[in-house]
Each structure stands twice: as structure tokens, then as C-alpha cells.
Amino acid sequence: MSESWSPFAYIVTNLARFIRPHEVTFSGVNSSLPMLACLLARRAYDFDFTYINVAGGVDPIPSSVPISSSDPVLAEGSTAIFGNEDFYDLCTRGGMDLCFLGAAQVDGRGRTNVSAIGDWHHPKVRLPGGGGGAVMLPTAKRSVTWRTEHSRRTMVETLDFVTAAGGMHGVVTPIAVFVKQNDRLALASWHPESSLEEVRERTAFDFEAGQARPTESPTQREIEALAALDPERRFETDAAIVLRKEAV
Amino acid sequence: MGIARTAKIESVAKLAARIPDGASLALGGSFLHRGPFALVRELIRQQRRDLEIIKQSPGYDIDILCRAGAVRRARTGIVAMEGNFGLAPWYRRAIENGDVELEEHACATLTAGLRASAFGVPFMPCGGIHGSALAELNGWQKLPDPYGNAGETYVIPKIRPDFAIVLANEVTEQGDARVFGTSHWDRIMTRAADRVLVVAERQVATDTFRERPELTLVPHFMVEAAAVLPNAGWPGSCWPDYEVDYPAVEAYLGRDEAALADHLAAAPEAREEIAHV
Numbered sequence: 296m297s298e299s300w301s302p303f304a305y306i307v308t309n310l311a312r313f314i315r316p317h318e319v320t321f322s323g324v325n326s327s328l329p330m331l332a333c334l335l336a337r338r339a340y341d342f343d344f345t346y347i348n349v350a351g352g353v354d355p356i357p358s359s360v361p362i363s364s365s366d367p368v369l370a371e372g373s374t375a376i377f378g379n380e381d382f383y384d385l386c387t388r389g390g391m392d393l394c395f396l397g398a399a400q401v402d403g404r405g406r407t408n409v410s411a412i413g414d415w416h417h418p419k420v421r422l423p424g425g426g427g428g429a430v431m432l433p434t435a436k437r438s439v440t441w442r443t444e445h446s447r448r449t450m451v452e453t454l455d456f457v458t459a460a461g462g463m464h465g466v467v468t469p470i471a472v473f474v475k476q477n478d479r480l481a482l483a484s485w486h487p488e489s490s491l492e493e494v495r496e497r498t499a500f501d502f503e504a505g506q507a508r509p510t511e512s513p514t515q516r517e518i519e520a521l522a523a524l525d526p527e528r529r530f531e532t533d534a535a536i537v538l539r540k541e542a543v
Numbered sequence: 544m545g546i547a548r549t550a551k552i553e554s555v556a557k558l559a560a561r562i563p564d565g566a567s568l569a570l571g572g573s574f575l576h577r578g579p580f581a582l583v584r585e586l587i588r589q590q591r592r593d594l595e596i597i598k599q600s601p602g603y604d605i606d607i608l609c610r611a612g613a614v615r616r617a618r619t620g621i622v623a624m625e626g627n628f629g630l631a632p633w634y635r636r637a638i639e640n641g642d643v644e645l646e647e648h649a650c651a652t653l654t655a656g657l658r659a660s661a662f663g664v665p666f667m668p669c670g671g672i673h674g675s676a677l678a679e680l681n682g683w684q685k686l687p688d689p690y691g692n693a694g695e696t697y698v699i700p701k702i703r704p705d706f707a708i709v710l711a712n713e714v715t716e717q718g719d720a721r722v723f724g725t726s727h728w729d730r731i732m733t734r735a736a737d738r739v740l741v742v743a744e745r746q747v748a749t750d751t752f753r754e755r756p757e758l759t760l761v762p763h764f765m766v767e768a769a770a771v772l773p774n775a776g777w778p779g780s781c782w783p784d785y786e787v788d789y790p791a792v793e794a795y796l797g798r799d800e801a802a803l804a805d806h807l808a809a810a811p812e813a814r815e816e817i818a819h820v
Contacts, residue, residue: 418638433674
């Protein structure tokens with residue numbers, strides 16, 4: 296490739312590719328990359344979809360892209376405030392088509408740990424907690440998560456704690472896109488500068504890869520949309536995502 | 544019996560003095576947005592101890608209270624500073640050291656517990672949860688559908704905070720409060736709690752509320768007392784009045800002792816105290 300596909304742009308673009316026409320799609324707290332993915336899809340894709348977010352926005356027209364993905368600017372231009380209780384209730388009654396949910400660890404069944412590293416009662420690291428996960432992951436029609444680090448400590452065989460079950464429909468990392476197949480995460484594609492071997496090497500759970508191939512390059516419209524959302528690469532710099540750690 | 548329609552506006556310090564050691568507090572807002580942070584800091588100045596914090600998504604508020612050693616127990620769904628600041632460092636340390644006891648929720652399970660209190664019932668069904676280890680951790684029970692139409696549903700026990708404390712844009716002299724933009728979980732908190740305290744950006748004439756009563760989040764008969772202080776949500780945002788003050792959040796996160804003292808001294812209610820002396 297003439298210009299490499301940065302792992303930041305790779306994650307945002309591939310999250311956006313999970314968004315489907317006419318569906319209700321949600322982005323939450325602590326979720327800058329899914330927020331950017333939803334805003335990117337608005338610009339890069341011709342179809343319409345409903346974008347709701349944790350700031351209460353319904354198809355908002357934000358005047359700027361906020362650092363915090365729960366910033367009230369994400370309700371600017373909204374014709375309604377669809378608040379926290381509302382979007383949870385929408386999800387549990389089956390009205391949420393696509394939900395972006397965070398995770399620290401993901402297992403082969405697409406379950407997540409966002410609670411603690413080590414024993415929950417005596418944690419090595421107390422993580423933020425799952426937020427909506429335990430309720431939304433089993434009730435949303437599809438949920439998708441992202442990891443900015445793809446390694447055997449994030450893509451695990453056994454979770455330190457099962458914060459949320461129900462199974463992710465998709466997982467995007469700096470080097471790979473997984474999609475659920477028969478209740479297991481299967482590799483759908485890998486970053487053009489990575490390989491099936493590298494994904495296997497850096498993933499602790501077993502996965503099917505029969506259909507997998509290099510991820511389709513970003514379209515001109517996807518590239519332009521992200522450039523418009525992050526013209527000074529402030530989000531990209533802050534996210535500091537690398538394809539792989541440099542060999543020491 | 545409601546609370547009398549008398550003048551309820553008082554200083555942030557007096558509002559905080561109503562809260563005893565050991566009280567459970569439902570704090571309004573979410574992460575850095577629309578939190579009653581002036582009152583939170585005043586609790587630290589008044590050296591409150593053993594507080595229980597109930598909030599779906601706390602961040603700065605629970606972190607600074609943990610930093611000051613004011614917290615005994617946290618009942619939360621997700622805790623972070625957000626933005627680019629990541630985990631809430633003093634909260635994290637307090638949990639890892641065992642200084643603070645955590646009851647970990649999904650945000651909606653905490654809401655279910657608050658709804659049980661608001662609706663006057665002992666527990667509340669909540670969708671999802673199946674397969675999550677949080678159920679066993681918290682002893683949440685499942686019930687069969689007594690009407691035979693569906694499978695088992697989790698029920699969350701009632702959560703009744705001693706106080707709900709919310710940040711409103713506007714308040715009347717009698718304590719009616721309204722919020723512009725999303726009110727997060729503030730509404731259910733005010734219905735679930737035993738007592739309601741309001742911090743507001745400004746006081747407006749009661750007639751202003753009469754013109755648009757549907758904008759009122761909490762009516763006066765439910766509000767015990769209120770304080771009026773511009774910028775009370777600092778360093779967070781209060782839509783549409785002001786945005787997050789990121790440099791102030793960054794300064795708060797400074798590791799040395801002076802960072803906390805400097806932060807407290809720079810807060811808007813600190814100037815109010817001087818004015819009241």
C-alpha cells in the first residue's frame with residue numbers, strides 16, 4: 296500500500312462498517328471510537344440510520360466533535376432528548392439494533408470483562424465496570440466492541456470475571472475484525488499489514504478463519520469522512536494505538 | 544406530607560451541613576457532565592466520612608471523595624474520568640486497597656433498584672443480566688413469569704438513598720428545579736431518595752416556571768433545600784451554560800497533596816464561602 300492504514304483509522308472505519316441502513320445504533324460513555332464511527336457512517340454512507348447516544352441525542356447535528364463521548368454537545372441539533380433510562384429500556388424491550396459496548400477482555404464466545412484484572416474481591420487492577428454491558432449485551436440485537444490492544448491478555452481464553460454475557464456480534468482490534476459465527480467469534484478479516492498467523496499468535500482463544508481475508512481498504516469517502524471529523528488528528532494522537540509493539 | 548412552600552435557598556455550606564456522616568447519596572449527572580460538584584467538594588471541606596455513593600456513572604465526584612477519604616461504599620455501574628483521562632485513580636486505589644466497598648452494578652440494575660424505591664415496591668424486574676457474574680456476586684434472584692408468558696427475569700432489590708443531590712440550571716425560591724438538555728438519571732434519583740437537595744446555576748422568578756411547567760424536573764414539595772451558585776458543576780459541564788474545564792480536571796489529577804488543596808481553593812463555592820464570612 297502506498298499509504299498505510301493507521302490502526303486508529305482501521306478501528307473507527309471497521310466499527311462504522313457494522314452500521315446498517317435504517318437501524319437504531321447507539322454509542323455510550325467512554326466510547327470515543329464508536330462515537331467517531333457513528334459520525335463517520337453519517338458522512339461516508341448513503342443510507343439513513345438512527346443514531347442515538349448516551350448524551351440523549353437522537354440524530355444530532357453536533358457543532359464539534361467532543362473529547363468526551365458523553366458530552367452534551369452530542370445532543371446538539373437533536374429533535375428529542377432520549378435519556379439514559381429511555382435507551383436502556385429500548386434495549387431491554389428489543390428495540391436496539393446495534394450497540395457499541397466497551398471491554399477490557401473478550402473471550403472466544405464474545406463475552407466481556409470490564410470489572411477487574413485478577414480476583415474481583417482482591418483485584419490487581421480495578422477496571423471501570425461494565426456500564427450497560429450486563430443488561431445490553433444479552434438484549435441488544437447486535438453488540439460490537441473494540442480493543443485498542445490486540446494481545447493474549449485482552450483476547451483471552453478465560454475471562455478474569457464475566458461482566459457481560461450474551462456474546463458480541465463483532466470485535467474490532469488494530470489488526471483484525473471478528474464476527475460471531477455459531478456462537479463463537481470467527482475471524483472475518485485482518486489488517487492488510489498483518490496476517491492470519493499474527494492474529495493467531497496474538498489471540499489466546501481458538502477461532503475459525505475459513506472465510507477470513509485481508510480487510511477491504513478504506514474507501515475515499517471513509518478516508519475523507521474521518522479526516523473531516525479529526526482534521527488535526529487530535530483523536531488519533533490521543534488514542535495512541537499501535538499496530539504492534541516494537542520488538543525490544 | 545410535602546415540604547412547605549417556604550424560601551429554601553441557602554448557601555452550599557448549609558446545604559452540605561444537612562448531610563450527616565454515613566449518609567447514602569445519589570449524585571446526579573454522568574461522568575464530567577451535570578454533577579453537583581460544588582456540594583461534593585463542600586462535603587470534603589466539612590470532613591464528612593463513611594459516605595455511600597450511589598450513581599450509575601460517577602467519575603470526578605467519587606474520585607475526589609475517595610481521595611479525601613470520605614467514602615465507605617460505592618454502588619456504581621461504570622467509574623471513569625472519561626475524556627482522555629482514563630480510570631479514576633483515587634477511586635481505583637481505594638477499591639484495590641479495600642478501603643472502599645464496591646457493589647458493582649450494570650447501570651440499568653442500579654436504575655431498577657431506584658425504580659423499586661420510587662414505585663414503592665420491594666424489588667424491580669430488570670431485563671438482561673443472564674450469564675453475568677454480577678448476579679451471583681450481588682445475590683440477585685430470578686423469578687419465573689407468574690403469567691407463564693416468558694422465562695425467568697432478574698429482580699433487583701430496592702435502593703433507597705438517604706439523599707438525591709442534583710444540579711439544575713434553574714430553581715425557584717420555593718425549590719422547584721429544572722434542567723435543560725438530558726437529565727441523565729436525576730429524575731428517578733429524586734423519586735427514589737428519602738430527601739432531595741438541589742444545587743442550581745441560578746434562581747429565577749416562579750412565574751417563569753408557571754409558563755413552562757413541563758420543564759420542571761422536581762416540584763418544590765419534594766425539595767428540602769437548594770443552593771444557587773453559578774458554575775457549580777465545575778470542572779464539569781452544565782449544558783447549555785458551560786463546557787468541561789479540561790485544564791482544571793488535569794490539574795486536579797496532579798499527584799501531590801497540593802493539587803487537591805489548590806483545586807479546592809480554585810472552586811466557585813470557595814469564593815462563596817469567603818463572601819459569606
